[in-house]
Structure formats: C-alpha cells, structure tokens
Amino acid sequence: MSHANAALTPRHRLKLARAVVEDGWTIRYAAAVFNVSWPTAKRWADRYRQGGPDAMDDRSSRPHRCPRRTPRPVVRRIVHLRWRKRLGPVQIADRLGLAPSTVHAVLVRCRLNRLSHIDRVTGEPIRRYEHDRPGALLHVDVKKLGNIPDGGGWRYVGRPQGRKNRAATPGKPRNAHHHPKIGTAFVHTVLDDHSRVAYAEIHDDETAATAIGVLRRAVAWFATRGVTVHRVLSDKGSAYRSHAWRDACRELGITPKRTRPYRPQTNGKIERFHRTMADGWAFARMYLSESARRRALPGWLHEYNHHRPHTAIGNQPPITRLTNLSEQYN
Template sequence: MVEDGWPISEVAARFQVSWPTVKRWVDRYLAGEPMQDRSSRPRTSPNKTSKSVTKRCVSLRMRLREGPVQLAARLDIAPSTVHRILTTARLNRLSYVDRATGEPIRRYEHPHPGSLVHVDVKKLGNIPDGGGWRYVGRRQGERNRAATPGKPKSKWHNPKLGYAFVHTVIDDHSRVAYTEVHDDETAVTAVGVLHRAVEWFAERGVTIQRVLSDNGGAYRSHLWRDTCEALSITPKRTRPYRPQTNGKVERFHRTMADGWAYARCYTSEQERRDALPDWLHQYNHHRPHTACGNQPPFSRLINVPGQYS
C-alpha cells in the first residue's frame, strides 16, 4: 500500500485478513514503529479480580478444601471466577478426590425427604491435650499424648487415647445431616442415635421410612432390627465390600473431616467435639451444596415449622 499504492481491500483479500488489520500495520509502518507482534492483552483491566481476593481464595482452598461453589459463597464472587483462580494456581483438582474405580458413577436420589436415610460411623483418633501431631509435629504430639491424663496404657507402655466414633444419619433427598459423637460403635449406641435422629427429623416435618447401612456388627444385630420394626422403618444393608452404595454418607464424612475434624489445631478432644454443632449448623443451613442446586440442604425441607413465616 505504501510503496505500490495498492488499495486496502485488495491487500486484505490477498493476505486473508481484515482491512482494519491492514490499516493498523500500515499506520505503524508510516509512524516508524517496530513491526514485531504485540500482545493483545489490554493495558488496564478494571474488572480484574483483585490480588487480595485471589490470595484469600487460594488460602481457603488449601485450608478448607471446598469446591468453587462453596468458595464463591464465602467470597461473594462467581463460581466460574473461583474455578479460573484455582486453575491458574493449579489447585482445581485435589489428588485425594480422584478415585479410579474403573466403573461409571451411578447417581440416584429419592423423591422426598425421609424416603431413605443413610447411616454410618466415622472413626477418628482422639486429640491429646495441647494438640495432635498433624499440627504440632510428631515429636511434640508424642509428648502431648504422654502428658494427657486419664488414658489406658498398652503393654508396650505406649499411651492410648482411644477413638471418637461419629454416628451420622443423613437424608438421601435433602442431604440434611444429624450427627453425634460417642466413645463406641455398639448396637446400643447406634440404636440410641437412631431414636434421637427420628425425633430430630420429625420436629422438622420429616418421617423416616427406610434406613440404609453397611454390614457393621451394630447394624446386623437383632436390637437394630427390632428397633427399626418398632419405629416402622425398613432396614436395608449395602452389598458387602461395596461402600459406594452408601456413598452419600461416606462423602459427608469426608467433607466433615476436612471442614471440622482436621480443619484447625484443636488443643483437646473436648474442644473439637464442642465445635461440631456450629459446623453442622453451617453445613445444614448455610453451606451451598451442588446436589441441592447450590442451595443449603435445609432449603429442601418444605415442612419445617415457621419456615414460611
């Protein structure tokens, strides 16, 4: 165009580019500017996510291990923005999430609350006074364990702190969870939890019809069978060595472990147990759940007293 006087339309057709591109290059040539390729990135991005929000998003991801929907609710930004931040930071996938079962995922959901509830027990090691080894290190954790009073001794003189057994009853349709912490997983304890869970759900307008459990000793006992019969509940059990069938309560326990059990440094086992009701309220009433349309599980309970007042 400059040397031979070609029209801009012919040059654009010759090189298969738009005429604004030809005009832009010609203007640069006439102005004596360098002809190297330039980045198309804008000089300023007024709507770019601030660095403080990005840092907080990454920090919450590493500390709470929550997904984009949950983090978006905490940060008041779009889930797609959270996913972009996590992808840039290479945190969009957690290694422990990948479960190579070799089988396709089969999703199901019962039609209304109470149609089916899942029950299971999560076993957690008790925390010694002063903090456990996950946060204070192995050496200090052993000292704290040895200094914690009221624990039995093993034959190797290694102090045992015992275990906390978290009994959970979770509704299949709404994902609303009821949880208690006990020192054992016997049939008597499991039956007591079931009685209190039935009353707790009934106060919220939910009548339990079926209960699904694994093949643990408590759930195979005659006491469990007779209790379900007295409560007009149909007991069901999963296929042996097939925990995927009870996957909703298993997944809840993993969320609970990340959000409560190992979320921060507890200085004692009692402090951790005292923190459970607040976390459970956050889960049921406020935490967005992807299976509930990014709404909290309690939004699926339609007969809660005072819900529409």
C-alpha cells in the first residue's frame, strides 16, 4: 500500500500509464508532468501493458523463490519436537544442529512460538469447542475461598494485622494449635457453555445435597429466561460422582457428563470464570467481613451477565447472546 505522501497513488498511476500507453505520451514527458522519475513512469506503464488497471496496486514484497528456506522435512522435525516434547528454540536447535533464530522463525511461521498455543498434556494444538445453543451444556464447579475475618483479611491489611483480626473474630472454633478457624466459603457456580451466562451461590459445604440444590435452582433460573438445559458437565468431585447427583439429573431430564481426570481444560470455561470472579469480586477490594463480601456477589454477577463485555462472544455481555438465541430455539 502506498504511503500517505506518495507521489503516485493507484489512481494517479493509472492516469500516468494510460497517458503513455493509450495517449502516446513519451516516458520523459509523463514523468515530468506527474513529477516522478523516468524509471518510475516506465515501471507503471509496463505494468499497465501487462496487467491492465488491476496491476496498479502494490505487489507483495515476498520473493518468488527462497532457495535458502528451511526444508520441509526439517520443519516437520521442529514441529514434532515442539508438539511432543514442548522444547524451546535453543533445545530444538541443539538437537537438530540449527541456529536458534532459525527454529524460532519456523515456530512463528507455524504459530507454535508460544506454548500457550499447545495443549499442556497432549502437546497438540489447543482445540476449542462451543455448543451451538443455550442450555445444550452447563458447566458446574465449586470455587473454595477462605472466609474473611472481621476487620479485613491479610491481603489488604498485611499478615500481622490479619492474624490479629482472625483472633478477634468471635464465635470461631480453634484448631489443634489453638488458632481460630475462619472456615471456607464454597462458591457453587453454573455456567452456560454457549452464552457464558453465570449463576452462583455461596454455601458452607460442597456436599451432594448442596450441589443438587444449586443445580435445581440454576435450572429453574435458566428456565425463566427461556432456556432448557440438556447436559451438565462436571469434574469428578465427590458430590458429582454420587448416586444422588445422577438421580437428580435424571429427574430433571439432564444428561450428566464428567471430565477426564487431571484435565481441567475440558471444563476450561468455568475455570476461566473462576479467575474472572476472583479478580472482579472475591479479591477486587477490601471487605471488612465475610458477610460483606457475600452481599457483593449478586451485584457483581449482574454486572458480569448484563454489562461486562466478553471477548469470546464478540465483546458483548453474555445475557445478549442467551436472549437472542433462546428466542430462536425455544
């Protein structure tokens, strides 16, 4: 593409070329009129004779031949070592007798220069999936957070003051070392695979009865928005492996699915939601008590679902995708 101060834009190149080829101007005269050099005027006139008006655009600077380009068998060996061994450019170069810069150039060209582009376990390129309608699959999981003592936690007040706040929080049991046990908040989250709309509740345990109650209320919550749930995906936590969970899913007309062991990537949408939730709500500001943090969750969920743009769905809030497609399919 010609730069902003170029003497000849594609439109003026065409005028020059037609003046020479069709009107009979000399190269010298056309160069003087258009204020360019003689070789420039001749170049565009010759290109017009060969390709017509379409030849007036800039050509790619890529050479037609690359005799010193890395051979394809070597490229395949570099890609194989990157996929299977997840080695860096220096290690691959040492094994193959190449320069690290050459290996890096090949990895960039094959879009393998960052290990985040490769599955951590299998070494294969990451395969992303998304169901085509709301309710086709719900992701469920539990996020554990330590309760906040009265006066604030150590993340904001520092560890010495945090220990004092723990000790001063009334009504807490003691552990074997006589330290107060603040307890754990279990955030049960449900996420729609297609729209990324989230539903969450905070409880004091992660038993099967609690998880089933959250699922029933989440299914009802989605139903009020016109979404019918068909499948639910969970990890192999004890609550999700129970017969009670299986029976509850069967009663609701939902097919339960489970991820493979040690593969959180399969449930990656809700894992990424937990990170967003931690940054946007759990640790976003200083809370003076656990009850204050729990009261802030519904407001943050509304912000996430209705106002926060989501990059995976075209920088739109999740609720917009759920609303549009739920009307189409239901």
